Amino acid sequence: MLFSISTISAPKIDNTEFCTNEDLVGHWTLNGGERQINYPEIEFFNDSTVxxxxxxxxxxxxxYCLQNDSLYLNDINGRQYVNKINKVDDETIMFEGIADVKGIQIYHK
Known part of the structure; x- marks a missing residue:
């Protein structure tokens, strides 16, 4: 019998940020937002408010604050929403829900 042992090295961790506050700052409009009552428009500010x-x-x-690929929203009553960011670039941001709205939400600058 012949046995072979090999080691598998751990994947390299990419420490680059998914996005920064500066990437979010500005006015965003929901794609098809005219059909949605809550949050058809959002605006991020430099002071970490939205x-x-x-x-x-x-x-x-x-x-708000960013952690990995998620946006954390905190209201004045201490309630926190965690929303995954699926995509972000200069013109588009895609959330898996925003605040209490469920489902994919795509916003454009």
Whole structure:
């Protein structure tokens, strides 16, 4: 009988950031947002705050931070939403839901 032992090296971890606050800063409009009441528009600011607009004339304001591929939204009552970012570039951002809205949300600058 012949046995062979080999080692498998761990994959190299890429420490580059998925995106930064600067990538998010600006006004974003939901693709097809005219059909959605909550958050058809969002605006990220340099001070780590974000405003989510509603067609019902309500403005939702959160602080935000990024961790890996997720956006963390925190309201004034301590409630936190964690939303996965699937894609981000200069013109498009895709979330797996945003705040309390479920499903894919694609925004354009």
């Amino acid at each position: 405003e989510l607009y509603s067609q019902a004339d309500t403005l939702y304001r959160y602080t």
